[in-house]
Amino acid sequence: NAGVTQTPKFQVLKTGQSMTLQCAQDMNHNSMYWYRQDPGMGLRLIYYSASEGTTDKGEVPNGYNVSRLNKREFSLRLESAAPSQTSVYFCASFQELKETQYFGPGTRLLVL
């Protein structure tokens, strides 16, 4: 099992550009999450998806959209990137039996 995979690993954008961060899990988990991590702020939840076809806002959803088209994949889209969105983005899935979140390796995004 690959676990949780994320692409790209690194990205540099100019203000106003758009991009989609991809996340996939092969563990058949229902719930998936997108977080951003900034120095001194810990991980903050952007959006989560409790099951295929459903999504809900987290703590910091503004400026982002998500899509959960199937059980495996949960993508995060920045329509018009801003410097404030410079961060490390982590995707995670949740195993209910062990109550454990499994994280992808992260995407480091720099918005100039």
Next chain:
Amino acid sequence: RKEVEQDPGPFNVPEGATVAFNCTYSNSASQSFFWYRQDCRKEPKLLMSVYSSGNEDGRFTAQLNRASQYISLLIRDSKLSDSATYLCVVGDSSASKIIFGSGTRLSIRP
């Protein structure tokens, strides 16, 4: 007030020392509690769940105090490899809301 609060540290202790971290949470309805470990520039990984009765995993002991709404992590006989950031995590019963603390940085010196 943050929903989950931790002392950011850094804690700088010698190898072999015992170190303890505390974490407080504000939502009394929280149902699940965890400690995650995050190495520099890596993703967080589960260290251990925290149960009401307290639990131990080798050199690591976790305690939960629901009345005072805090969680603790004790590391005995610390190793150089324990150097990392430790994240306190609190969740509701449905796992739809999982809140991370900002983390406590631990550095073990030889």
